[in-house]
Amino acid sequence: MKKSDVIVVGGGLAGSHTTFHLSRLGLKVILLERGSIACGASGRNGGQVLQCEGKDRDKDIILNRLKYTKRSVRLLKELKDELDFDYEFKQVGTADIVTDEEGLAESKELYELSHSIGDDEIEFLDWKGLHEVCPYFADFLIGGRIRTTDGNLNPLNLANGLVDKAKKYGAEVYTWHNVDKVVIESGKVKGVEANGEKFSADKVVLATSLWTRDLLPGFGFRIFPHRPLVSLSEPIPYFKPPAFEVLIGDDVVWGGTQTATGHLLVGGGAGKPRTVEEQYDYVLDWEDTIRNGRALAMIFTKIKAVNVLRIWCGVSAYTIDGLPLVGESAMAEGLYIMGGFVAGVCWTPICGKLLAELIANKTPEVDLESMNPNRFDNMKIELPEKYNYAIMLEHLGRL
């Protein structure tokens, strides 16, 4: 039997950040990952560091988000010096782009709203401004807002860099270890069983997001999946486009970025509405592949031609209020939850740090209250039977 102070289950960005900070604070940590590091949602996304998505107008919601995400951006800058892996963090900004005058007026309004509440990292771009930022954007993209402190990074390198450093701080990492069971006795966590082996600790972090339901009977339906597509082109000369999102017609939001190595990433939501279980099982179909190619061609029509190397299907996790679940679970003493990140690349840095501080009995630098993992207890969460990105966001009132 292997013993440690804390067991972290899940070697994605959530688990990697948490393991890194716990080890750094001097705790003995075992990290268990069922595949390789960041082989799930963390390794398959576009790497966007996106602080505020959507069109929220509620001042408290926006300021609460920024309280965490600004700290994440700061951490991502600081970690550069500490990790031995280059995770290619570039603050190229993220642009919320619009295609019609109505959208542009709304964009201006949201920009003014941001500045009125002291959020001054947003700039408004008209057609000329947007095409100065990126001359390769198609002409029908007429402007929008840009958050200049956002950007993109290489999530696979970040997760591996964190785990590598955690090992140097003393963490033990077991990949290809599938946790079968969380051991709970008289309301207290005792450890986990993985690959038929026992691991013992008084504290267990489940950084397993959408798959927490498989490990924890009674966890229920709090985090639900949506499957976005991502395509990656051959490298082309770096033209420094911001990471961006744009709604084309009534189709889903398409987003993209150019990686530090020149690959053009474009992706968006899968088209056909699907049930929750179908979302879990979805593998890319031909129709979606064509839709993604069409979006890429429309947005970057000025590039004329680019070869796409591969296209794949990512996983994003949603909660009904758009905030993740981070903190101690009411289901057992010593059981911590860390998951349900919609924009995990940007949210996991600070959440991993705060959770590690909580576990190490230090006062976290910001409270985790709004992310309480028990806030949906006794709440019946309903979704349309079948949903795609647009249906889901409309249902949640966040479109």
Add this chain to the structure above:
Amino acid sequence: MSGNTNLRITEHPILDFSKTDSRKVTITVNGKRIEAYEGEPIASAILASGIKVLRRTPKLKSPRSLFCAIGRCSDCVMTVNGTPSVRTCVTPVEDGMIIESQDI
């Protein structure tokens, strides 16, 4: 390799040159105008003109030129008429093409 060796490709394992007549055209490579035969691979024309470096690698800036010559290795990619990362070893010359090196 001496400077006056003729590097023009005249026989090729996968491309058919039989229809390549000898109509001479002019293309521009990194601002320099060179003569080329319509229909021959762009890389062939560039090498024959004496230019040996097609691009440089992003990190070490080391020179790259024709390598596989059959459109697989992507060592010869250049920006052609504004389209980035075109495989010049298998793309035929057209009159007036503007070709530029990339740092990727």
